[in-house]
Amino acid sequence: MSTHAQPTPATTPRIRGADALLRALEAEGVRTVFGYPGGAIMPVYDALVDSPIRHILVRHEQGAALAANGYARASGEVGVCMATSGPGATNLVTGIADAYLDSVPMVAITGQVPSHLMGTDAFQEVDIFGITLPIVKHSWVIRDARDIAATVREAFRIAREGRPGPVLIDLPKDVAVAEVDWTGAATSPSEPATPIDRAAVQRARTLIQQSQRPLLYTGYGVGVAGAEPALRRLAEDTGIPVVSTLKGLGGVPTDHPQFLGMLGMHGSRAANLGVQECDLLICVGARFDDRATGKLAEFAPHAKVIHLDTDAAEISKLRYAHVHLLGTLTELLPQLDCRPQIADWQALCAERRAESQPRYDAPGEDIYAPALLRRMSEIAPANTVVACDVGQHQMWVAQHCIHRSIHQHLTSGGLGTMGFGVPAAMGVAIGMPERPVVCVSGDGSIMMNIQELATLRRYQVPVKIILLDNSALGMVRQWQELFFAERYSEIDLSDNPDFAVLARAFGIEAASIERRDQVEDALKHLFATDGPFLLHVRIDPKANVWPLVPPNTPNHKMMDAAPPASTPAA
Known part of the structure; x- marks a missing residue:
């Protein structure tokens, strides 16, 4: 009989569910999380103490979701935000919805009351799973700590693949504190690539070659797919003029x-007349949104449509x-390499431009x-990112x-x-610290x-925040002026603070100006x-x-009341 001791089998380490969650996030390459702590998610915040993940403590959960949104858009990574149950979770909802409608990859993690209290109207309990169903790609309530690693892996896969968007992981407190064997991060297969329809490509080539007034209509999907170089090459190789949606600007x-x-x-x-007169509309990564089309029944009335997108639901x-x-x-x-004969159309579009x-x-x-905004854009470093809020300044x-x-x-x-502006700009600057970031906002x-x-x-x-202050809810005021007989209702912000x-x-350097000099x-x-x-x-x-195109009006019927030019100096 051997006197040598037998080797002790290696034991699998046991860790809390909260620690498993952090390790799974680390395995996905998460470097930064935006959030705000509270009772139900406290075990996760305890685990953060030992994690290399950087946590940014925002001052409102909506700020966390919007910062994660900006972080994701600028960095190309999945944005991550966290909040506790109840009001913490519901405060994320607007940011989750924003990410859903703008196709931004995001993982939102919410604490939840212990499993045995779910459904009892416990303190700070809401059905965040049900509340967010229409505004996420997928969601989970984790019932077993052993499912945490696989759930996180699947959440990131779904958030990234196809048409990106937000997902939700709801983590009950008892699952966060339960012990689980840690065997490493889970893996899951990637979504298979969609095969190219060669016959459809040939039909598209034929339409392009036969067209006399083609137009490229481009959207944010170009950026999601990383296809800006391809779009620019397509435009230049074919000579086709280009228009863009709001979010497709810069493609x-x-x-x-x-x-x-x-x-x-x-x-x-130039853009709106081009759309209305084109005979072929090549839509790349856009979705015919009402703000782009105006009166849909009269949008591009003479055009056949080629629609290219990764999301079949939009076709x-x-x-x-x-x-x-x-x-x-x-x-x-490579399959769309052709150049239509459109010299007259190019000349007309250039003249209108x-x-x-x-x-x-x-x-x-x-x-x-x-x-002011034009001058800001001219003197800003070429790699500056501009995040803006919503209103007149957004359109400017x-x-x-x-x-x-x-x-x-x-x-x-x-x-x-x-x-949206301040937290989104903050997310950009944290995700890409080497880039200058400007937030343009309104009062x-x-x-x-x-x-x-x-x-x-x-x-x-x-x-850097540029705050345009007109002492009003400017876009609402403009619509009340033009479409509601100047019956101004609740738009006065003349009592703004300095x-x-x-x-x-807040400890931030600031200055005020009111004259153009x-x-x-x-x-x-x-x-x-x-x-x-x-x-x-x-x-x-x-x-x-x-x-301005009035509501329910075709795009070529624009109102245009730009300020008159000053008399040139002698």
Whole structure:
């Protein structure tokens, strides 16, 4: 009989469910989580103490979801946000919905009351699984700690693949504290690639070659698919003019000679007339949203449609596609190599593009917001990311800034979330610290999440905020002026605080300007300042956004009341 001791079998380490959750996030490459602690999710926050994942403590859970949104859009990674049960979870809902409508990959993790209390109206219990069903790609309530690793892996796969979007993981407190054997992070198969329909590609080539007035209509799907280089090559190889949705701006640089502008409600005249007169509309990564199409029944009335998208649900949903192509432009580009004979159409579009260029010589000494934003865009470093809120300033940013890449222009498109700007810009700056980040906000929007100035200060996140203050809910006021007989209702914000003083109270450097001769120095100071900075800009309360397509009106029937040009100096 041997006297040598037998080796003791290796034991599988046992850890809490909360620790398993953090390890599974680490395995997915998560570097940063945005969140706010509370009772039901406290075990996860205890596990964070021993995790290399960086946690950013926001001051409101909506800020966490919107910061994760900005982080995901700019970095290309999945954004992660966390909150406790009840009000913590419901405060995430707007940010989750924003990510769903704008196809942003996000994993939202919520604490939940212990399993045996679920359904009893326990303290801080809500059915967040049920509440978010219409605004997530998928959701889970984890009932067994042994399922945590596989659930996290599947959540990230679903958030990323196909048309990206948010998913929800609801974690009861008893599952978070239960012990589980840790055998490593789970794996799951990738979604198979969609085969290319060669016959459809050939039909598309034929339509392009036969067209006399083709137009490329591009959206945010180009950015999601990483297909900006392919789009630019397609445009230049074919010579086809390009228009873009709000979120697709930058797919082709806005100063490119073939780019006619944004289409739709506040689109350029060149873009909207181009759409209405084209005979072939090549839709790439866009969804025929009502803000882009105007009166749908009269949108591009003479055009056949080629629709290219990764989401089959969008094909022919609102406009019949004569040819549909499932996949990405990068995959399909080699098959679409052709050049139609469209010299007359190109010349007409170029002429209209030149005629549609905005003027910035408005009279008077007040600050003209479009001119300020244009100048900001000109002097900002070329890799600057602009995140903006919702309202008139959002449209001015779209119309007047130079957009070089889709991921350099972040805006809440589908949901139109006021309060998006500051937390989204914060997420960008944390995810991509080497990039300058500007937030353009309005006096209405910034008050929705102004508490996040405290987060900027705590982490010294160097977001530069340009706050356009017209002492009103400007876009609502404009619509009441134009479509409700100037019956102004609840749009007066003349009792706003002094925003520069308020920013300083948060510990953020700030300045205020109200004359156009102050603009140049103020913008240079903004970009030269280390750390966060707020530039408070007073503008005309009566300034409107032009052009404007009225509701239920075809896009070519634009209202245009741009300010008159000042008399040139002798």
